[in-house]
Amino acid sequence: MIRSMTGFSRQIVEIASETVTIEIKSVNNRYLDIVVKMPDDFSFIEEEIKSVVRKSVKRGRIDIKLKWKNNLGSSGQEINKELLIHLVNQSRLVAEELNMDAPTNIDRLLLVNGVVTDKKVVIEENFIKESIISSLKTGLKEFNSMRFDEGQRLKEDIEYRLNVIRELLAGIKDSQNTVVEEYREKLGQRVSKLKTEGLEFDESRLLSEIALFAERCSITEEIVRLESHLIEFVKTVNTGDSVGRKLDFLLQEINREVNTIGSKANNYNIAKIVVDIKGEAEKIREQIQNIE
Known part of the structure; x- marks a missing residue:
């Protein structure tokens, strides 16, 4: 049965404290062109993703997008104390040089990029890869079903x-x-x-x-x-x-x-x-x- 080159699928998978959304969509293209977009921390599974897609799709531009969401909320944030202390010390030095009172309110310093960060839960790479690939294969079945119907x-x-x-x-x-x-x-x-x-x-x-x-x-x-x-x-x-x-x-x-x-x-x-x-x-x- 012939297949259309256009299709779409979305899968959601929970990995520890993260929610991962995997989107697959395709448009016409003379050859097979696979584009994967994901956070840099998980680029180690990019080639595996492309390999799985090649077994299922022969032609078209295939866009694979992985979106990661931390489910810990505010409880999942932490302060980079080393960076905060460094900023406080630097502000005091500048205040002394300019003969000014050193700032005592650190609220503004907490807004500096990198001072407050999301906690990172350590997850084994193999577990991440297995979870993503399994969800991707499920998504490809739905994706291909849509292409077959079209x-x-x-x-x-x-x-x-x-x-x-x-x-x-x-x-x-x-x-x-x-x-x-x-x-x-x-x-x-x-x-x-x-x-x-x-x-x-x-x-x-x-x-x-x-x-x-x-x-x-x-x-x-x-x-x-x-x-x-x-x-x-x-x-x-x-x-x-x-x-x-x-x-x-x-x-x-x-x-x-x-x-x-x-x-x-x-x-x-x-x-x-x-x-x-x-x-x-x-x-x-x-x-x-x-x-x-």
């Missing part, structure tokens, strides 16, 4: 438009049978007019001209190749692999055959149908840009 909707729309193209192609095949005959009639009318004006015309040349026209405007090969591409497109859509690039290539081939048909057919009805087919192909192209 992929199914894309598949249904693509198959509908492929059926429309087949119906339009049937109209081209019907019109193809009348192209040469219409040309024969028009050419015959011109020849008849020339004869009424007393001009002679070689009948064998007339037949040669009709045969040359029939060969020049023949679109049988293009129709056969187009039908083959449509069959292969359906097969590819129904495979379980990462098929976005192959579908894009097949659509290019479909467009190439349709353009050739339009340029060779030399018929108004066929030209009109070609425009309709190209319109449906463009809608398919927009859809497959989102397929992994």
